[in-house]
Amino acid sequence: MLDRRRKSFQKFHWTRKRLRTENRLLRQRIDYLEQESSALADRLIKGQVNLAQEAENCMSISHELHKLRDINSDAHRRLEEAYDTIRELSCKKNDGCIDTATQVDDTSMIEHIHALQQELIETHVREADNENSIRDLKQRIQELELSNKRLKERPPDDGIAGLQEELISVKMREAEASLSLKEMRQRLAELEQQWTKYVQIRMTDGSATVRSVFERTTSTCNENPSASSNAENSPSPTPSQVGASQGQQQQSSPQLSSSAPQSARQRLAKLTASLIGVASADCTDGGSESVRELEDQLMGVRIREADTVAELKEMRQKVMELETQNHVCTNQLKRQDEELKRLREERDTSLQKEKEIKEQMRDERRKAIEAESELKEQSVMQRLKYSEAMQHIADLKQAIAHLELKKAEKWTHSQLRGSSVCDLDDESIGALGSRQSVTSGDALSIGSEDLTAIIADMTVRVPDLGDDILLAAVDEDGSATETEDRRAANKHKLIDEDGNDTTDSGLQMSDGL
Missing domain, CATH: 1.10.287 (Helix Hairpins)
Structure with missing residues (x-):
């Protein structure tokens, strides 16, 4: 009886170790999910930081543009002042009405004019450089504005959307795992409490049974010494049995470590079977047999309940994962449908543009053919007119020759007369x-x-x-x-x-x- 109780206690100890290992694995998985979620959050934060940096770059470029505009306005102002001073000096030089005491020496005037010319050239150069830099900065600002507009108008990429969906799914799985872990902890605490109560009850019942058995053996020993000697020899191998059970425990522990991790449902089923078997074997007394059977059945029902609860949690976890996968797949399908619609619209617009271009080409070809036909008709008409004019000129030449002959005849007649x-x-x-x-x-x-x-x-x-x-x-x-x-x-x-x-x-x- 004690050996069987020890074996049952050892099996319970093994199951508790298994549950602890499962708990440790769940904690590791939760840590891995937390790391993954933190990595995804870091990536999102980096993207936001990059956007903020681009906005800061735009602001800095706008500030630099304002500074350059101020510098340009200052340069224009200084240039106007230089022009005014040159005009004043030229007016003073042309007037010649200033007193000799107030007039400036010619050499100093020439040097001053040269210096002003040099400053004017330098201001022109600086102005050109400023204009070039302003032009470049304007182009840069336009490019940045266009890129910012494209980024705002463009929907999120598949990578970002996938990361967001994965983050959502990971957080949902993490929440589900944490809830299941809490419930499993509560259930294990309840089972441990019930098991301790059951062990205490069994220990008390076992001590009573041991006393009754000892009394029976002593009575039989008085009647039959040989039987007593056999009875005394029979409980002596209990330490060896304990050692054997410990050896079996030590042998079974590496087997358990080497074997693949079984599901919680199978482990709890084995535990219930072992407990029910032990309970059925321990029931020796006739009066307490029904109570013990009921207690064993109650413990089996509770263990089966824990098994079903664990199975239910696993199924809920699977359902949650499938729901997240379904959500991700639906989002991907929506994005693909939107992309397909956009591509179809682009195709329709390109086909419409192609049709318009073909119609324009046909019109241009028709116009070119009409122009060629008109040119051919004009060339034919010009040739006909040219041939008619040449024929008319030939007729006129013949008429002139005929008139000259008549004139010569008349002149000869007049000479003769x-x-x-x-x-x-x-x-x-x-x-x-x-x-x-x-x-x-x-x-x-x-x-x-x-x-x-x-x-x-x-x-x-x-x-x-x-x-x-x-x-x-x-x-x-x-x-x-x-x-x-x-x-x-x-x-x-x-x-x-x-x-x-x-x-x-x-x-x-x-x-x-």
Whole structure:
């Protein structure tokens, strides 16, 4: 009986050690989760610190810009003062009405002017440098403002969102683990109290049973010495049994340490089975058997209750983890849906822009084709007009040649008629007058008028032919007029000679008479 009680106590001790190891593992896990949460919090804090540093940089740049503006305004003011002093000195130099005592020496004036010029050059250089620096700072400020705007408008990255979700899940798991740990501690304290009560009750019951057994053995020893000797030899190996139980405990401890950690539910089930077996084995008395069975059943029920509570906690922990995973997955799906919508909108806008660009290209191609067709039509019309003008010029040249032939024929007829005095009648005079009018250029004047009209018509019809054809026509007209003038002069000379001949012949006739 004592050995069995010791074994049960040792098993309870082992279970308590297991629970302590589980408690230690839970504490380690909680510490790991706390470290992870602190690391995530540090990362978030670093991100916020970086944003604050960027804001401070923006503020410092704005302060530097204000300082540079003040420096620039001061430089402008000093430059205006220098210009004013130069104007005053130039006015003093030009007036020349100042007293000799108050006038400045020429050398000192020149040196002062050179110094002012040098200062003016330096101020110009500084002003240019300040303008360049201001321009650079403005560009930097614009870039920082754009980057800040993008950071504000842009949603958080997947990394930051994932870290936030992980932090939330870790905190939830930590809270759940802390609650489960507190409940397990309370439950273990209750079980320890109940076990101590149960052990005390059993110890009292065991002492009574031991006394009754000892009395029975003494009575039997008086009746049967051999039986008494056997009875005395039987309780003697209890120390050896205790040593064996200790050896078994020492052997079982490395096995437990080497074996994989079992779940709390299995350990509690084994504990209940062992306790129920011990309780059933210890029940020897008939009167207290029912009470002990009830107590054993009560302890088994309580242990099973603890087992179910532990299992319930594990299931709740799993449910919490699954809920956190579901929350994380839903957030990821939402972000992916938003990203997909944004990409679709960008695709639609790009397709719309592409369509607009294609339509513009089609319009430009159509306009280019229309312009090419118009240019081709204009070139064809110009060629047709040019060919018509050349044909008209050829016709005019033929008409001029025909008129020149007629003129030559008339001149020969007039020469033949003017050789004798008898042919000089009124008709010949009229013919001569007509010849004179022809030689004087009346007919040719009509031709020249026609030529000018035709040339004007050509210029109106063909504005792009150039001046070569017109110059050629004018040259031909001028040469024709020159030849006509020469012929007219020759004809006048011949007529004068004919007139002289007629006068001479008349005189001779008068003399003869």
